Amino acid sequence: MTVSPVFPLSGLELRSLITADGRLELSLEPVEIEAPGPGEVVIKVEATPINPSDLGLLIGPGDLSSAIEGGSDDRPTLTAPVPAERLAGVAARLDQSLAVGGEGAGLVIAAGEGAEHLLGRRVSAAVGGMYAEYRRLKVREALPLPEGLTSLQGAAAFVNPLTALGMVETLRRENHTALVHTAAASNLGQMLNRLCLKDGIPLVSIVRSPAQAELLRSQGATHVCDSTAPDFMARLTDAIHATGATLAFDAIGGGRLAGQILIAMEAAINREGGEYSRYGSNRHKQVYIYGGLDMSSTELPRAIGFAWSIGGWLLPPFLARIGPEAAQGLRNRAIAELATTFASHFSDRISLAQALRLSHVKTYAQRATGQKFVITSE
Numbered sequence: 146m147t148v149s150p151v152f153p154l155s156g157l158e159l160r161s162l163i164t165a166d167g168r169l170e171l172s173l174e175p176v177e178i179e180a181p182g183p184g185e186v187v188i189k190v191e192a193t194p195i196n197p198s199d200l201g202l203l204i205g206p207g208d209l210s211s212a213i214e215g216g217s218d219d220r221p222t223l224t225a226p227v228p229a230e231r232l233a234g235v236a237a238r239l240d241q242s243l244a245v246g247g248e249g250a251g252l253v254i255a256a257g258e259g260a261e262h263l264l265g266r267r268v269s270a271a272v273g274g275m276y277a278e279y280r281r282l283k284v285r286e287a288l289p290l291p292e293g294l295t296s297l298q299g300a301a302a303f304v305n306p307l308t309a310l311g312m313v314e315t316l317r318r319e320n321h322t323a324l325v326h327t328a329a330a331s332n333l334g335q336m337l338n339r340l341c342l343k344d345g346i347p348l349v350s351i352v353r354s355p356a357q358a359e360l361l362r363s364q365g366a367t368h369v370c371d372s373t374a375p376d377f378m379a380r381l382t383d384a385i386h387a388t389g390a391t392l393a394f395d396a397i398g399g400g401r402l403a404g405q406i407l408i409a410m411e412a413a414i415n416r417e418g419g420e421y422s423r424y425g426s427n428r429h430k431q432v433y434i435y436g437g438l439d440m441s442s443t444e445l446p447r448a449i450g451f452a453w454s455i456g457g458w459l460l461p462p463f464l465a466r467i468g469p470e471a472a473q474g475l476r477n478r479a480i481a482e483l484a485t486t487f488a489s490h491f492s493d494r495i496s497l498a499q500a501l502r503l504s505h506v507k508t509y510a511q512r513a514t515g516q517k518f519v520i521t522s523e
Contacts, residue, residue: 152180152255156175157175157220158277159174161243162240163235169226171501172216173221173501181256181257184257184284185256187253187281188279188281190279192297192522193275194301194489195518195520196305198304202243202245206232209225209510221501223501223503223506244273245273247273247304248270248301248302250298250300253265253266269290271302276500278522290480294483302483306487307464308435309333309487311463311475312326318467322388322390323389323390325385325394325406327372327395327397330360331514334361335360335490336488349369349384351406358371368388381405390410391414392431394433395432397436398440403455404444404445404446406432427450429453430452430453430454432456492517492518
């Protein structure tokens with residue numbers, strides 16, 4: 146028998162604060178959850194991933210090398226200095242205690258009028274503030290998981306699946322036929338590989354070690370290039386020539402890689418012959434930067450002709466551009482294939498309190514490929 150919770154319901158919520166005098170403060174703060182109103186539900190959060198997109202809000206420009214732990218075992222705190230020269234970049238959030246956690250999943254433990262059909266169901270949501278014990282949601286924000294799926298399986302139902310689908314949708318809308326992806330052994334990269342295999346889209350995957358290359362090949366990837374190999378550029382050009390890729394999504398951002406991709410695209414196009422032009426080929430080449438694993442300047446060489454573009458790509462603006470009907474279609478597919486194409490794999494499970502332990506923070510802040518943390522209630 147399900148026991149109805151007593152409201153207001155007390156729980157803990159992870160908060161991030163950057164002070165005007167240059168201090169990052171992470172803490173678990175008590176909050177009271179009111180009873181759900183009409184069209185609302187309250188969920189017990191059972192699983193919520195730590196995505197790279199969460200780290201900017203969680204840690205921001207805090208210097209973890211000088212971080213200090215405090216608090217108690219059940220309510221730890223973490224403080225770290227923020228360099229003065231980096232405060233201007235976060236001016237809009239100074240002295241505000243902000244809830245963190247972009248997405249997650251949990252069990253509906255209370256439902257208001259019109260939401261009774263969700264009581265006892267597991268749902269996923271991407272509404273922010275998911276690093277918490279409980280969360281009140283509107284019905285439209287709570288996406289029911291298919292029967293039999295756990296909250297762990299549904300914890301990452303939005304960010305990575307919709308990003309992979311968004312990349313493929315961008316390819317179709319911009320009339321490309323193949324794409325290049327960097328940091329491709331990540332959870333997202335493996336999803337994109339499965340999606341492209343399923344949809345018959347040629348994919349060139351760029352990784353950063355032989356082990357990562359072997360991982361993707363074991364999952365059916367055909368064109369995998371290790372950026373640490375001495376013949377990387379030759380192999381990348383061969384792969385782009387074989388696939389005809391003129392679109393790339395780059396998670397690295399800084400350094401030479403985006404430029405190297407454009408060089409390889411131009412070289413692959415020129416292999417096809419045609420009339421020489423000192424301005425280079427006239428086939429458009431596009432690189433979208435969607436991550437910042439390298440925060441240094443992006444280096445662009447000049448051996449790429451003039452028919453190219455480089456820009457930023459983020460999921461929320463993309464979904465807004467394609468409109469609610471198309472965006473819902475992507476969400477429906479993500480949920481339908483959550484246990485297959487868009488399955489997530491987590492290397493580390495931690496509690497809400499453990500998420501503030503310095504050893505864990507330093508590890509997940511590295512954004513290392515193959516290392517994915519999830520906060521669970523168990």
